[in-house]
Every structure is written in C-alpha cells, then in structure tokens.
Amino acid sequence: MRSEEEVDVPAPAAPAPAAGPSRASAPYFDPSIHAHTAFEDAQAIFTGVLFVSLALILFAQVGLLTGGTAGAAFVLHYATGISLGKLFFIINIPFYWFAWQRMGREFTLKTFIAIAWLSALTEWSPKLFAIERLHPAYAAVLGGLLLGSGCLFLARHRASLGGATIVSLYLQHAKGWRAGKVQMGIDCVIVLCALTVVDPTRVAYSVLAAVVMNLFIAVNHKPGRYAVL
Template sequence: MSVILTYFNGTLIMPKLGIWNTEPAKHSLFEDAQGLFTGTVLASLGVMLLTKAGLLTGGVAGMAFLLHYAFGISFGLGFFLINLPFYWLAYRRLGIAFTIKTFSAIALLSVLSEYQPKLLEIGYVHPIWAGILGGLLIGMGMLALFRHRASLGGVGILALYLQERFKWRAGLVQMAIDLVILALAFWVTTPYIIFCSVIGAIALNFFIAVNHRTDRYIAM
C-alpha cells in the first residue's frame, strides 16, 4: 500500500506533498494548508471553551473578549477588526507570504468562533479546567501556525518579530503582554474569573515557550 501511495507512473507522490520527507526543506503548499486549518481549528476550540466559562485570554483575543463582555460585540468581529493594524507590521517585517497566511488564519478563526457553537455544544466546564484546556488548545494551534510561518495576528506577530530580531522567546514576550491585558479585565469580570483566565494564559504561553524553538524545528 505504501508503494502505491508513494509512486504513480514512476513519480514520487508523497514527497511532492511534503509527506515523509526526511530532508530539511520548505513546507509544501499542501503542508501549509493543512497546518493552517488544523492550527486554527484547535485554537477555535480553545476559544470556545474560554467563552463557555466566561474567561478571557491575552493578546488580541483578550482585547476581543473584553469588547465582547463589556459591550456585547461578537468575539469574531472584534478579533478580526483589532487585527487589521498589525498586518502592516507583518508585511514590512515578516513578508507577504506570512501576512497572507496570517490573514487567512484570522479570518477562519473569526468565522469558526461565530458558527462553531452551532456545530458543537458544551454543557458545562469548570472555569479552571476551561482555562487550562483552552489555553493548551490555543497554544497548540498557535504552535502549528508558527511552524508554518503564520500566526493569529496582533501580539503573535509582534512576538515572532521580536524573537527573530532580538532572539527573545516568543512565548515569554507574549506572556508579559498578556498579563497586562488580563489586568484590564478587572473592569468587566470577577477576580475568580480573572484568576482562572491567568491560569489559562500561563498554560498557553508556557506551552509555546517550551515548544517553539527555532533551533529544533528547521522546516520553513
């Protein structure tokens, strides 16, 4: 079966798709597409868990949550609009390919955050567990996007730029900014919910700080 999948008319099919490659190389178009889709879906599940428990997170997503809880603006719309100014930084510093892939991921997450509750219903989740699981899911989604030269915009773009420019860990940079944003949450929610949100933010950024290392992952 593997021979059939690998060869067709004497042509190597799977390496053309970027599957089973053992040599360092740039990601194929197929790899980028599945990476962006998978990463965004994972992140959207994390957002859904946080929303269900009334939690927040950091970055642009945290800003969108603040607008949602304070003014009733939908998360998807707020997330998409707040990210608009960051595309210029992405284009100038990280290139057109990164900008296009990031825009695609942001647009998909905005759509999924609006329509996913119609496809999946969550009955109950404890706020602390929602923070941990939601943070890890968003972290895994962001890691997948980072490894395909994309992000979920905003602070993620800034963190990636600072890592490439000054070698600062993207996860630690994002954690510092996230804690500032979460401090603003005292205006819209309770200390307990903020506590659970901080746990989620720590889970998210610690996961990225440990796993997002350019010296270990060499594909582009």
C-alpha cells in the first residue's frame, strides 16, 4: 500500500522539436554545398548568355519579343528605336538592390556580369553575322529553347538575367512556387502588353516562344533536384 506522502509524479514532457527556419528566412543557397570553381562559373555565364543572345537575335530578325525585362526592353525598343542592349541594361538596375538584399552578393555580382555581357552582345551581334531567311514559328520554338537553356545554365551557377528571373527564383525559394510557372505568368503579361507596338500575329508567335521557354524551365528546374539550387 502507498503511504499518504507518496504521490504520482508525471514524467517530464519531451521537449518540443525546435522549429526549423522558414523558407523565407533560410539562406537562398545552402552553404554546405560545394560551390563551382571560378572557371566553371565563367564558362557557364559565357555559354548561357551566348544562348540567350542568339535567341534575342532570332526574335529581332522576325519582329518577335520575349518576356521579363528583356521583353520590356523589346517593347521600348520597338516603340522608341533606342538600342535594345542599352534599354535592357537600364531596366535591370532596380533589381540589383532586390537581389543583393534577398539573394546575396555572389548571386548579384554574377547576375550583373551576365546582364552586362548580354547587353554588349546585343549591341555587337548585328555586326558579326546576319540571317537571310527565318520563319517566325521556327524562331519562336528555337528561341524559346535557347532562352530556357541559357537561363538554366545561369541559374545552376547562381546567376540570372535579372528582373522576372530574380523574382521567380526568389519566390520558388521563399514560397515553393515553381520558377517556370511564375515566370510564365510574368512573361505572358509583358508579351500581351506588346500589342500596342507589335503586330498581333507577331505577338502570338512571341507567346508561343514564352510558353516553350517556361515549360522547358518548369520541367527541368525543380526544387531539390539539383545540388546547387
């Protein structure tokens, strides 16, 4: 029998597991993951930007455009005649601050280099070669694939071409939204705005290019699939 002094003492409760960091507060890039070498980053930025510049050349040849800040630059270029490369560089300036604050110095510096390189290529390319004949549908599909490939080269080496890409990659990290789907929405809005300065048929081909590009990114750029993202 128990004495009156004996009482049941409840077992101590197990400590609650510590809450992990939210998506938004976690570092954008996992610091435990081995980074690429400087040479690997350089060749990826060079190649990715070259792919994108080829896509922009195809679009300019047949009067198409794309989404994101490049698309905004195209719209202003068609409306004003100002150099596409200059407009693209200027439009991206506000996004450097956002990238620096949200995604880190390394990403921002690489993005700045990529944007500067693409701006230069869009200025130089017309002096390097010319395309004699090109169908808009072919330009849309090939250009969309080149854009998607180039953006993935850059993303996997912690860089981008600014603007909508920065926002879509951040939202994928912070909210879990697929980067390709986010950018598809942004791109389609910009392409539709082009109806004020571009023939509707050309806009339709441009929408096709945006769909091809962003479906390619949505399929090939998924959280957790690649170690660097």
